[in-house]
Amino acid sequence: TEALAEQTAIAASEAVYLYRHTKPSAPAAPKLAKLALLVGKADAKAAKAGLARGEAIAAGIELARECANRPANYATPSYLGDVVLALGKRHGLKVEVLDRKAIEKLGMGSFLAVAQGSEEPPRFIVARYDGAAKSVAPVVLVGKGI
Numbered sequence: 001t002e003a004l005a006e007q008t009a010i011a012a013s014e015a016v017y018l019y020r021h022t023k024p025s026a027p028a029a030p031k032l033a034k035l036a037l038l039v040g041k042a043d044a045k046a047a048k049a050g051l052a053r054g055e056a057i058a059a060g061i062e063l064a065r066e067c068a069n070r071p072a073n074y075a076t077p078s079y080l081g082d083v084v085l086a087l088g089k090r091h092g093l094k095v096e097v098l099d100r101k102a103i104e105k106l107g108m109g110s111f112l113a114v115a116q117g118s119e120e121p122p123r124f125i126v127a128r129y130d131g132a133a134k135s136v137a138p139v140v141l142v143g144k145g146i
Contacts, residue, residue: 009053017029019065076120077122094128094130097123100112106124
């Protein structure tokens, strides 16, 4: 029940998502007036937890889509750094946005070579969540724009 509720929340969000930031003439995004999930009393707590987690995941997906859908002149390294800094403040993440000097100090020559193709200064963004138990294996995401 929990997984089904989670997926329902994600699917509902996906159904009404519409990128509009650089498309002012695009139609308005549809609004979801109501979402009803019928479950028995025994499953109500699990369904609530699943919906809450699904809403959180959907918000993350929407933020990622918004950043990915923006053209490069909007979604610059500085812009993405600012987005992650704000996200860190809201959710208790430790965020570092490294500048060229810090990137050079780390010996990230290949990264800097790619960044030479842009007038925008490079940024390397590190976001950490340290709230999990020590016994939980870390999840590490590395990539351009991740």
